Amino acid sequence: MRISEAGLPSRAGRRFLLALLGLVMAGAGPAAALDAAVRTPVPATAGYRNAREAMRTGMRDYNAGDKEGAARALEYAAGQGHALALWKLGRMYAEGDGVPHDDLKAFEFFSKIADENADEGPEAPNAGVVASAFTALGRYFLDGIKGSYVRPNVERAYDMFNYAATYYGDPNAQYNLARLYLDGTGVTQDPRQAARWFNLAAEKGHPAAQALLGQLLINGQGVTVQRARGLAWLTLxxxxxxxxKDQWIVTLQEQAMAAANERDRAEAQSQVDGFYRRSAKGR
Structure with a gap:
């Protein structure tokens, strides 16, 4: 089962979507709260010549284990609108990596990226960062942030995932969009659409998407039963x-392998070997 990437929105459709996303961001809370720099003030002059130098310093300090120093340098770069610095800080606060865990602060950094860079095309240098920010926002909208103005809103989560999945082709967004369709969360349950989006992410090496696509193929859920191909995806x-965190994948694969016949196992292994050969040639 091979499914082509979703088509890009038309220019008119893209303008409408960007306007919608702007309304979504503006509606999340006070306008000032969407500017992460408001919550993390940084001196106008911090010994850096520009944002790029601060970014380099921040990553050097981070890799050396000085995460407190890294955060200071990254905050300076983020204050200058450096998208990668905003993203790195968002990840640090989301994971409590060298800074206090703060989902709201992470949300605000990701929001700033989305607000300032949503019109960048999929070939732009910051496209991966922008797509990742939209995907992160989708996850926050899906569950909300307890004790904050960010309330659960499945419609907004869908908008974030759909934009990153269709316009940027982001595999994490495609996986999250597939889960909405698989579970019927905020959309009509549609295993066929779920399989479509899982396949797009699976082809890009997303393990969770590969596992769930494999399960759908084995069970014939939303797709024609293809047990050997499903087992191959589960094995990959x-x-x-x-x-x-990925033990569930191992369990699914072991269960599928135990239930498969020898012919399906052999065919699955042949497909796995072919996948690795193609991957090696593409390097």
């Missing part, structure tokens, strides 16, 4: 699984 997902 298991090979890429990392640590306890």
């Amino acid at each position: 997902a298991r090979d890429a699984a990392e640590g306890p």
Whole structure:
């Protein structure tokens, strides 16, 4: 099952979508609260010649283990609108990585990226950062942030995932969009659409998407039953699984392998080998 990437929005449709996203951002809370710099004031002059130098210093300090120093340098670069600095700070606050865990602060950094860079095309240098920011916002809108103005809003989550998935082709967004369709969260439950989006993410090496696509193929849920291909996707997902958080992938693959016949196992392994050969040639 091969499915082509979703088409890009028309120019008129894109203008409408960007306007919608602007309304979504503006409606999240006080306008000033969307500017992460308001919550993390940085002196106008901090010993850096420009945002790029501050960004380099921040990443050097981060890699050296000085995350407090990294945060200071990154905040200066973020205050100058440096998208990658905003993204890195968002990830640090979201994970409590060297700074206090603060989902609202992370949300605000990601919001600033979306507000200032949403009109950048998929080939722009910052496209990956922008797509990741929209995806992160989608996850925050999906669950909300307890004790803050960010309330659960599935419609907004869908908008964030759909924009990053269709316009930027972001695999994490495609996976999250597929989950909405699979579970019927905020949309009509549609396993066929779920399989479509899982496939797009799976082709880009997204392990969770590969695992769930494999399960759909084995069960014939939204797609024609293809047990060998489903087992192949599950095996690729298991090979890429990392640590306890991905144990569910390992369990799914082991269960599918145990239930498969020898012919399906052999065919699945042949498909896995072919996938790795194609990947090696593409490097």
